[in-house]
Amino acid sequence: MKIEESSIVETEDFKVLIYPASRALTAKEVKEITEKLFDFLPTWNAHGKALTSSFKIDYKQFIIITIDEEKVQASGCSMDALNGIMRELDANYNLGLFDRMKACYMENGEVKTMKLTDFRSAVRNGELSDEIEVFDFSKDTYVNYLSDFLLPIKRSWAGFIK
Numbered sequence: 088m089k090i091e092e093s094s095i096v097e098t099e100d101f102k103v104l105i106y107p108a109s110r111a112l113t114a115k116e117v118k119e120i121t122e123k124l125f126d127f128l129p130t131w132n133a134h135g136k137a138l139t140s141s142f143k144i145d146y147k148q149f150i151i152i153t154i155d156e157e158k159v160q161a162s163g164c165s166m167d168a169l170n171g172i173m174r175e176l177d178a179n180y181n182l183g184l185f186d187r188m189k190a191c192y193m194e195n196g197e198v199k200t201m202k203l204t205d206f207r208s209a210v211r212n213g214e215l216s217d218e219i220e221v222f223d224f225s226k227d228t229y230v231n232y233l234s235d236f237l238l239p240i241k242r243s244w245a246g247f248i249k
Contacts (some may be wrong), residue, residue, distance in 0.1 A: 101155050102156050103153050103227060105226060105236075106152070107222070111148050127172050128142065128152075134164070136159045138159055139155040140155070173185075188204075189203055190203050190221065190222075191221075192221045223237075
C-alpha cells in the first residue's frame with residue numbers, strides 16, 4: 088500500500104516512538120524507508136486488531152512512529168513486529184537506530200551526532216556553543232514530541248551535565 092502523505096494529526100496525543108539514525112538519510116534511503124513503512128503500518132496489528140499508526144521522517148534523520156492507542160493498544164507482539172522492521176532497516180542502511188549511546192544536536196542549522204561520552208565531555212569542557220539545541224529521544228507522546236523534541240541546551244537534558 089502506498090500512501091501520499093502521513094495521517095499524523097498534530098492535535099491528538101498519540102504514543103510516539105523515536106528511532107534516531109546516527110547520520111542523515113539520503114534521498115534514496117528516505118524513499119525506500121518510506122515505502123517499507125507505508126507497506127508495513129497498514130498491516131500492523133495487536134492480537135488481530137489493526138493499529139492506527141503513522142510515521143514521518145524528521146530532519147532527514149529521525150524516524151517518528153505514532154500510534155493512536157485510544158482504539159487499540161500496542162501489544163508486546165506488535166512492538167516486536169515493529170522492531171523487527173526497524174532492525175531490518177537499521178541493518179540494510181547501517182543507521183544505528185538502536186544505539187542509544189549517542190547525542191544529536193542542532194548547530195548552525197545542521198543536525199550533528201556524537202557518541203554520548205564525547206558529547207558530555209564537550210559540554211563539560213565548553214567545546215559546544217551555548218546556542219546549540221539538543222534532541223530528546225525520550226518523548227513518549229506526540230504532544231511532548233512537538234513541544235520538547237528539540238530544546239535549547241540549557242532547557243534540555245544536556246543542561247544538567249556538569
